[in-house]
Amino acid sequence: MTLPVAHSAPAAATIDAVTARQIDESVALRAASSGRSKGELIEMLSARFLGTPYQANMLVGSATQPEQLVIDFRRVDCFTYLDYVEALSRSTDRDQFVANLIDTRYAEGRVEFRQRKHFFSDWAHTPKVAADDITAALSPAAVTVAKHLNAKAGGGTYLPGVPVVDRAISYLPSGTVDQNVVGQLRTGDYIGAYTNEAGLDVTHVGIFVMTPNGPVFRNASSLVENNKVVDSPFADYLRTIPGIVVFRAR
Structure with a gap:
């Protein structure tokens, strides 16, 4: 079972049922935690991933292959893990999460391989x-x-x-x-x-x-x-x- 998510970006996400449920639970928890600091939110939301299997190279796209908006909580690599946690920490519903994930993962909110924040330092140096x-x-x-x-x-x-x-x-x-x-x-x-x-x-x-x-x-x-x-x-x-x-x- 997959749940399509519409977004104005050129790539659409297809979210599996397990991931959709985890997103909804996480953003509900975030919405109910308005008194927590940003660090406390990151700790709380990141803890929900403990035990999640590691899988290398989760993102799809290259100079010759169209970029896909990957959203998959069933397995993560080190960068997608941080992408998800940071986006969740800013979101109180699923649509907001998808928009925040795009902004976290891509410069200028454009789901394109060249716009992807490939390097950790991009988080502090690119829009x-x-x-x-x-x-x-x-x-x-x-x-x-x-x-x-x-x-x-x-x-x-x-x-x-x-x-x-x-x-x-x-x-x-x-x-x-x-x-x-x-x-x-x-x-x-x-x-x-x-x-x-x-x-x-x-x-x-x-x-x-x-x-x-x-x-x-x-x-x-x-x-x-x-x-x-x-x-x-x-x-x-x-x-x-x-x-x-x-x-x-x-």
């Missing part, structure tokens, strides 16, 4: 801005690197049909993320795993959540032992990556 980059403000140890996003070190691009974007990326080396830094993080902050690889800003994304047992990195994990949305101890995750990029939702 409509979903979050603010607070990385450099968290510590004087922040490092800023000039990146040529989408350009491979040996020539060519990761995403044919998408232009190379010159962008300064700030990150905190993992060894500098001390208690002072962690103390400034808030539940609901979006965390990117910085990469030294040319042409990329991050290799993975998730959500910072402070729990009674300490901070966790809530993420759609592709690790064999997980292969689903999980809460990983934040300190443990830090030890596996070069550094972090921190965005705070608007």
Whole structure:
């Protein structure tokens, strides 16, 4: 069973019954939570995905294949997970969710491959801005690197049909993320795993959540032992990556 969703965008979404029910339950919960902060909403809504199976490359579209508006809560990759949570945090009904998802995932609200926010830093640099980059403000140890996003070190691009974007990326080396830094993080902050690889800003994304047992990195994990949305101890995750990029939702 599928439920078509009409939208003014050039691509229409087809939503399966499981996803439709989860959207309706989530937006109803959001609508009843008017007193919560943005971070609390992100935590509450992201928790509903815990245990959801991981599936790589959920989005459909390329320079030669028409972009599709994918909305599927039955399985997620790390980026679609954040797309859904951010859009849900702004929505109180299904139509509003679809519109907000388009604005979160695509620049200028156009469902096109070239307009897709392919890089994590696009969230803070392309319309409509979903979050603010607070990385450099968290510590004087922040490092800023000039990146040529989408350009491979040996020539060519990761995403044919998408232009190379010159962008300064700030990150905190993992060894500098001390208690002072962690103390400034808030539940609901979006965390990117910085990469030294040319042409990329991050290799993975998730959500910072402070729990009674300490901070966790809530993420759609592709690790064999997980292969689903999980809460990983934040300190443990830090030890596996070069550094972090921190965005705070608007």
